[in-house]
Amino acid sequence: MPLLTPQFDFRRIQEIPTSFFAQHGIRALLLDVDNTLTGDNSQEVKPEVAEWLVRQQHAGLRLFVISNNREARVAPFAGRLGLGYIAEAEKPKTRVVLAKMKEFGVSPQQTALIGDQLFTDILCGNLCGCMTILVEPYAPEGYGLYRIKRPLEKPFLRLYRRRNQRRGTV
Numbered sequence: 040m041p042l043l044t045p046q047f048d049f050r051r052i053q054e055i056p057t058s059f060f061a062q063h064g065i066r067a068l069l070l071d072v073d074n075t076l077t078g079d080n081s082q083e084v085k086p087e088v089a090e091w092l093v094r095q096q097h098a099g100l101r102l103f104v105i106s107n108n109r110e111a112r113v114a115p116f117a118g119r120l121g122l123g124y125i126a127e128a129e130k131p132k133t134r135v136v137l138a139k140m141k142e143f144g145v146s147p148q149q150t151a152l153i154g155d156q157l158f159t160d161i162l163c164g165n166l167c168g169c170m171t172i173l174v175e176p177y178a179p180e181g182y183g184l185y186r187i188k189r190p191l192e193k194p195f196l197r198l199y200r201r202r203n204q205r206r207g208t209v
Contacts, residue, residue: 042165043157044199045173052076052153052174053091057098060151065170067101067145069136071154072116073108074176080108082116092120101143105135105152107159130154131162136169157192 049055052075060068073079076088095102104117104124117124128135140150147168154160155176164171 042162044165045157045161045171047170048173048175048199048203050175053085053087055091055153055172057094060095060100061098063151063170064149065100065151066149067103067140067143067151068095069103069105069139069150069152069164069169070122071130071152071156071160072104072106072113074155075153075160075174076104076120077116078177080112082119084116084119089120092122101145103139103143105130105139130159131166133163133167136163136167140167140169157196 052070070076073081077083077085092102102122104113104120104122105128106113106124106126107128107130108126110126113124113126125135125139130136136150136152140147143150148170150167151170151172152160152164152167153172153174154164155174157173161171161173
């Protein structure tokens with residue numbers, strides 16, 4: 040599988056059925072924050088996202104937030120959800136993800152990394168051998184590196200979606 044290709048994609052994180060993880064033998068979810076669990080730099084937790092997180096925990100999944108954003112941004116958000124976190128994770132570097140899997144006692148095949156960016160979240164998960172799930176960003180970011188990264192993602196996303204339509208996958 041190409042490193043910039045997610046294994047699965049969903050429009051929003053809350054649309055991933057709990058049974059999906061059980062069917063694939065997933066025991067741990069590593070979650071991005073911005074444009075995955077909430078909007079970019081938002082502290083708002085939508086009720087449907089909070090309910091989805093609770094359902095996953097009740098199903099026995101280990102949940103952990105791994106973000107490239109700053110501590111001041113990630114700590115209050117993860118705290119509101121009652122989740123552990125690591126800020127400034129430097130994805131796509133794999134050190135943090137590999138360490139968390141070891142701490143949780145799960146293999147890469149039992150771990151899913153869920154995020155909205157190909158060059159950070161999906162690349163990191165694929166380098167670690169995890170299941171990778173891409174979600175659509177809540178809103179476009181028109182600043183900083185996003186002005187460069189988002190347009191660069193488009194050809195990869197078009198190719199991915201064209202291949203998925205032919206195969207009829209999720």
